Amino acid sequence: GNSVTQMEGPVTLSEEAFLTINCTYTATGYPSLFWYVQYPGEGLQLLLKATKADDKGSNKGFEATYRKETTSFHLEKGSVQVSDSAVYFCALSGAGSSGDKLTFGTGTRLAVRP
Amino acid sequence: GAGVSQTPSNKVTEKGKYVELRCDPISGHTALYWYRQSLGQGPEFLIYFQGTGAADDSGLPNDRFFAVRPEGSVSTLKIQRTERGDSAVYLCASSLTPGPSYEQYFGPGTRLTVT
Numbered sequence: 275g276n277s278v279t280q281m282e283g284p285v286t287l288s289e290e291a292f293l294t295i296n297c298t299y300t301a302t303g304y305p306s307l308f309w310y311v312q313y314p315g316e317g318l319q320l321l322l323k324a325t326k327a328d329d330k331g332s333n334k335g336f337e338a339t340y341r342k343e344t345t346s347f348h349l350e351k352g353s354v355q356v357s358d359s360a361v362y363f364c365a366l367s368g369a370g371s372s373g374d375k376l377t378f379g380t381g382t383r384l385a386v387r388p
Numbered sequence: 389g390a391g392v393s394q395t396p397s398n399k400v401t402e403k404g405k406y407v408e409l410r411c412d413p414i415s416g417h418t419a420l421y422w423y424r425q426s427l428g429q430g431p432e433f434l435i436y437f438q439g440t441g442a443a444d445d446s447g448l449p450n451d452r453f454f455a456v457r458p459e460g461s462v463s464t465l466k467i468q469r470t471e472r473g474d475s476a477v478y479l480c481a482s483s484l485t486p487g488p489s490y491e492q493y494f495g496p497g498t499r500l501t502v503t
Contacts, residue, residue, distance in 0.1 A: 306489050318494040325489045363430050374486050375421065375444060378430030
């Protein structure tokens with residue numbers, strides 16, 4: 275079946291540090307890939323997405339590139355801020371017979387120190 | 389505009405009781421999804437509605453779980469004979485139209501605790 279594997283957290287960084295959160299997936303066909311973010315006390319919200327191989331999703335300084343050859347969708351940001359502290363979820367949908375439902379990874383908690 | 393809303397925000401119930409969780413999707417959204425998130429885990433799919441019908445209920449764990457969407461808008465997730473293992477945050481999401489490329493907008497969730 276479809277699955278998403280994320281690096282385990284928590285990840286603790288100082289402000290302005292470079293961020294990478296690894297995400298790899300297993301799926302049939304050509305899924306769409308997503309990063310969702312959950313800020314403290316708030317609901318899940320879409321951060322960025324990519325719908326085909328080699329697409330780059332970007333938003334709020336975050337980027338991720340859909341790499342079919344390595345089945346990866348790593349999240350990066352060049353300079354994190356304290357306000358980026360949150361839990362980040364990698365997800366996929368549209369793989370094989372899975373239809374529109376999202377399959378999520380376990381989440382990676384990021385803490386950014388001033 | 390208004391986002392996805394869920395009520396109640398918290399529900400504590402005794403083992404064996406029946407509970408109903410409500411979801412109000414964004415107006416005009418035809419697709420509605422239910423997920424369950426256990427502590428320290430990512431959300432897991434339960435059921436998906438397109439309009440009034442359940443297009444995919446493959447994630448419902450057993451026949452104690454049932455969901456309806458009678459008028460194609462509000463949905464209710466119903467859990468019979470609750471068990472302690474049902475304790476989790478139940479999330480609802482809606483999207484304008486079905487399709488893996490369309491954003492799903494999530495509600496704040498209902499935290500269910502079964503004692």
